[in-house]
Amino acid sequence: xxxDIKVIVFKLGTxxxxxxxxxxxxxxRLMPITRVPKTYAFIKGVINLRGVVIPVIDLRGRFGLExxxxxxxxxxxxxxxxxxxxxxxxxxxxxxxxxxxxSIDTPPEVVGGIKAKYLDGVAKIGEDRLLIMxxxxxxxxxxxxxxxxxxxx
Amino acid sequence: xxxxxxLSMFIDESxxxxxxxxxxxxxxxxxxxxxxxxxVIFRSAHTLKGMAATMGFEDLASLTHQxxxxxxLVRNGKLVMQEFIFDTLFKSLDALEAMVQDITAGGExxxxxTSIVASLQAIVRGEVPSxxxxxxxxAAPIEAExxxxxxxxxxxxxxxxxxxxxxxxxxxxxxxxxxxxxAVRAYMVFELLERYGEVVKTFPPVQDIEQxxxxxxxxxxxxxxxxxxxxxxxxxxVSEIDKVTSLALDVESxxxxxxxxxxxxxxxxxxxxxxxxxxxxxxQATPATAPKEEAKKAPAKxxxxxxxxxxxxxxxxxxxxxxxSELLIDRVRLEQLASDIQSTELTETVExxxxxxxxxxxxxxxxxxxxxxxxFNRFPRMIRDLAKSLDKxxxxxxxxxxxxxxxxxxxxxxxxxVHLLRNALDHGVESVxxxxxxxxxxxxxxxxxxxxxxxxxxxxxxxxxxxISREKVLKSAIKKGIVTAEQAAAMTxxxxxxLLFAAGFSTAEVISDIxxxxxxxxxxxxxxxxxxxxxxxxxxxxxxxNFSVQLPLTLSIIAAMLIRLGSEKYAIPLSSIVETGxxxxxxxxxxxxxxxxxxxxxxxxxxxxxxxxxVADYDESEEEETEIVVIRKGDKLAALTVQDFIGQNEIVxxxxxxxxxxxxxxxxxxxxxxxxxxxxxxxxxxxx
Numbered sequence: 001x002x003x004d005i006k007v008i009v010f011k012l013g014t015x016x017x018x019x020x021x022x023x024x025x026x027x028x029r030l031m032p033i034t035r036v037p038k039t040y041a042f043i044k045g046v047i048n049l050r051g052v053v054i055p056v057i058d059l060r061g062r063f064g065l066e067x068x069x070x071x072x073x074x075x076x077x078x079x080x081x082x083x084x085x086x087x088x089x090x091x092x093x094x095x096x097x098x099x100x101x102x103s104i105d106t107p108p109e110v111v112g113g114i115k116a117k118y119l120d121g122v123a124k125i126g127e128d129r130l131l132i133m134x135x136x137x138x139x140x141x142x143x144x145x146x147x148x149x150x151x152x153x
Numbered sequence: 154x155x156x157x158x159x160l161s162m163f164i165d166e167s168x169x170x171x172x173x174x175x176x177x178x179x180x181x182x183x184x185x186x187x188x189x190x191x192x193v194i195f196r197s198a199h200t201l202k203g204m205a206a207t208m209g210f211e212d213l214a215s216l217t218h219q220x221x222x223x224x225x226l227v228r229n230g231k232l233v234m235q236e237f238i239f240d241t242l243f244k245s246l247d248a249l250e251a252m253v254q255d256i257t258a259g260g261e262x263x264x265x266x267t268s269i270v271a272s273l274q275a276i277v278r279g280e281v282p283s284x285x286x287x288x289x290x291x292a293a294p295i296e297a298e299x300x301x302x303x304x305x306x307x308x309x310x311x312x313x314x315x316x317x318x319x320x321x322x323x324x325x326x327x328x329x330x331x332x333x334x335x336a337v338r339a340y341m342v343f344e345l346l347e348r349y350g351e352v353v354k355t356f357p358p359v360q361d362i363e364q365x366x367x368x369x370x371x372x373x374x375x376x377x378x379x380x381x382x383x384x385x386x387x388x389x390x391v392s393e394i395d396k397v398t399s400l401a402l403d404v405e406s407x408x409x410x411x412x413x414x415x416x417x418x419x420x421x422x423x424x425x426x427x428x429x430x431x432x433x434x435x436x437q438a439t440p441a442t443a444p445k446e447e448a449k450k451a452p453a454k455x456x457x458x459x460x461x462x463x464x465x466x467x468x469x470x471x472x473x474x475x476x477x478s479e480l481l482i483d484r485v486r487l488e489q490l491a492s493d494i495q496s497t498e499l500t501e502t503v504e505x506x507x508x509x510x511x512x513x514x515x516x517x518x519x520x521x522x523x524x525x526x527x528x529f530n531r532f533p534r535m536i537r538d539l540a541k542s543l544d545k546x547x548x549x550x551x552x553x554x555x556x557x558x559x560x561x562x563x564x565x566x567x568x569x570x571v572h573l574l575r576n577a578l579d580h581g582v583e584s585v586x587x588x589x590x591x592x593x594x595x596x597x598x599x600x601x602x603x604x605x606x607x608x609x610x611x612x613x614x615x616x617x618x619x620x621i622s623r624e625k626v627l628k629s630a631i632k633k634g635i636v637t638a639e640q641a642a643a644m645t646x647x648x649x650x651x652l653l654f655a656a657g658f659s660t661a662e663v664i665s666d667i668x669x670x671x672x673x674x675x676x677x678x679x680x681x682x683x684x685x686x687x688x689x690x691x692x693x694x695x696x697x698x699n700f701s702v703q704l705p706l707t708l709s710i711i712a713a714m715l716i717r718l719g720s721e722k723y724a725i726p727l728s729s730i731v732e733t734g735x736x737x738x739x740x741x742x743x744x745x746x747x748x749x750x751x752x753x754x755x756x757x758x759x760x761x762x763x764x765x766x767x768v769a770d771y772d773e774s775e776e777e778e779t780e781i782v783v784i785r786k787g788d789k790l791a792a793l794t795v796q797d798f799i800g801q802n803e804i805v806x807x808x809x810x811x812x813x814x815x816x817x818x819x820x821x822x823x824x825x826x827x828x829x830x831x832x833x834x835x836x837x838x839x840x841x
Contacts (some may be wrong), residue, residue: 032828032829034721034723034822034829034831034832036809036813036816036819037765037766037768037816037818037819037831038765038766038767038816038817038818038819038831039769039814039816040812043813045830046809046810046813046822046830046832047830048824048828048829048830050479051475051476051478051479051482051824052475052807053807053808053809053810053824053830055809055810055812055813056808056814059187076761083811084810084811084812085810085811085812086810086812140812
């Protein structure tokens with residue numbers, strides 16, 4: 001019997017994604033972002049979160065999806081991974097659910113245009129909802145950014 | 154009991170005491186007759202011993218104990234300080250320091266100190282006049298000469314016993330060093346004694362003996378019918394007893410002791426002439442609290458009472474700083490709101506709050522500042538030892554030790570300064586014979602100065618030695634391929650001197666272990682640059698050399714010029730701005746494909762910040778006139794073009810988080826009054 005975990009659910013387009021709640025520091029409404037020049041396009045800049053400067057990345061951009069206009073629903077999820085604080089811009093975030101670890105399956109090669117290595121797995125909730133669990137340390141892997149850079153360059 | 158929670162306190166306090174020991178020993182060396190300094194040293198050593206024993210660091214305690222013995226003799230005028238004693242005591246201090254460092258690093262504080270202990274004991278033995286009740290004992294020479302004090306009541310009891318025909322014995326028992334349960338052995342001895350007579354008084358007190366608070370020996374006054382020899386034999390019957398001395402007292406010897414007791418009670422406990430290794434029944438509750446009392450008394454006696462302090466984790470100060478900067482942001486918002494609403498009462502309240510938060514900001518900034526003295530205080534000792542090993546005579550004169558710097562800077566500046574000082578002593582100050590030949594006094598002088606100037610603190614190390622030889626420096630630099638012969642010939646003296654900071658440069662002809670190992674001044678320069686500082690050399694041949702280190706007051710708050718590029722705001726550190734101005738576009742010319750502008754008689758490169766940072770909503774090429782900020786790196790200048798100047802501000806430097814890679818031209822971020830983040834420009838990146 002595997003344990004239950006709490007998961008924050010957010011949306012990019014129509015897909016639903018999940019991040020374990022203990023990796024999430026806070027969820028904020030979109031706030032003014034200061035652009036940081038000479039860096040990757042998906043790094044939107046830095047924000048002031050109660051006195052701490054935190055870089056913000058557009059998760060759509062990070063996964064190579066088309067970037068969307070920000071709306072009222074747009075949220076910034078601040079996550080802490082490997083002592084790095086980073087904000088993710090997502091289309092919306094409005095749910096916390098309990099999930100049994102056993103219900104998470106190994107992901108197929110590509111889900112919703114996102115490569116499998118960014119994913120921990122896919123969980124089926126209820127009858128027709130699929131939740132894509134993110135592998136945060138891979139999403140924030142700096143070495144890979146360098147590779148991306150060299151490909152683009 | 155879990156000692157870990159006390160360990161950090163122990164380490165901090167030990168370091169304080171070691172530092173004070175070092176300082177006072179230096180002071181004593183300068184005026185060996187000043188017995189008040191000996192008192193202070195004695196108390197520091199005593200406190201250290203007490204703490205070490207409480208924490209269970211036996212080696213540390215035993216070494217301090219031996220030092221105390223020597224100091225006690227000096228204090229009581231039985232021993233005159235001389236160079237050998239000083240050297241031995243300094244060596245002991247070094248050993249203590251090494252032990253404390255070992256403890257700091259998680260070790261057990263164990264060290265082989267037998268040779269130092271032996272020489273300390275030799276000093277004690279060599280000069281000790283035999284005290285009453287003294288029986289030379291190799292195992293515990295100190296305890297043996299401990300005259301135990303009797304109060305009036307005990308004295309009269311003993312006197313009466315003698316008159317009634319009983320034997321009054323002074324018995325001293327030493328346990329074997331390998332004795333495991335000392336308290337138990339002591340108990341067995343007492344049990345034996347109670348059978349044949351009455352124990353009047355013990356040293357240390359019975360409670361301490363029961364709690365094993367004694368080294369390996371204890372002494373007592375005892376009333377019995379048996380003779381001294383009989384008792385001695387009986388006690389020796391108990392196992393693990395090393396040695397028993399038993400001395401029969403008559404009325405006369407007793408009355409001598411009694412007088413000593415009266416004399417002692419007449420004086421204040423602090424100036425008690427008797428030794429205090431084993432606490433006599435003075436008003437000292439436990440060894441743990443007694444040293445603290447003494448520690449407080451000691452500085453007061455020497456006349457420079459330190460201000461009362463508490464120790465705070467630097468992380469907490471950082472948190473406080475963060476909270477404060479948020480408060481400042483809210484203050485700006487409130488001020489804006491108040492001016493919009495135009496209510497007198499609100500405006501007054503906000504103004505008051507502004508003043509209070511301004512004061513608060515000052516205090517928080519000051520909390521992070523520590524006097525450079527915390528670095529400087531170890532130098533006199535270092536210079537003394539160095540001068541001795543180099544056989545040079547030198548005075549170190551420190552001025553401005555009270556100058557304050559940010560804690561983070563102070564923590565980092567120690568090693569570079571050590572290097573510069575060693576350098577000054579090794580390469581700067583000449584040997585005694587050379588100095589006399591040059592017509593100088595045989596004692597050289599090294600000035601170590603610290604002072605404020607503007608937003609910087611300067612630390613200067615100036616010697617009155619031979620100065621830097623231009624020829625030697627250039628020859629060495631050419632040989633090492635740092636400059637070519639042609640370049641060298643064209644250099645001014647000053648430029649030649651700065652070559653000392655070039656990587657892989659060392660002029661010492663003989664490599665000594667003091668300095669000149671090739672990893673020299675270039676490392677010093679790199680370290681100082683990394684702190685946002687600068688170091689320059691001024692030297693006059695024959696007169697001496699001056700190393701001037703310029704440091705920022707703080708690493709966390711700087712004065713900056715805020716500028717606007719389109720909708721974006723940036724901050725440029727004021728320390729690298731030469732001046733600001735407006736030039737018309739026609740003044741910017743293209744030279745070899747790069748843009749230059751004339752500035753005060755010379756042409757300097759023009760860098761367009763808007764273009765470099767790809768600012769979307771700002772294009773300066775259409776402007777007739779453009780604002781420029783002239784920045785400097787070393788003696789090179791460049792002009793940055795900007796859209797607008799916003800103004801000058803004190804800004805709190807924040808890093809941009811670990812996720813972002815290094816960005817060329819950006820050194821960090823800061824939070825502005827409106828809560829937005831502005832990036833801080835690193836001007837050094839724009840000048841090659």
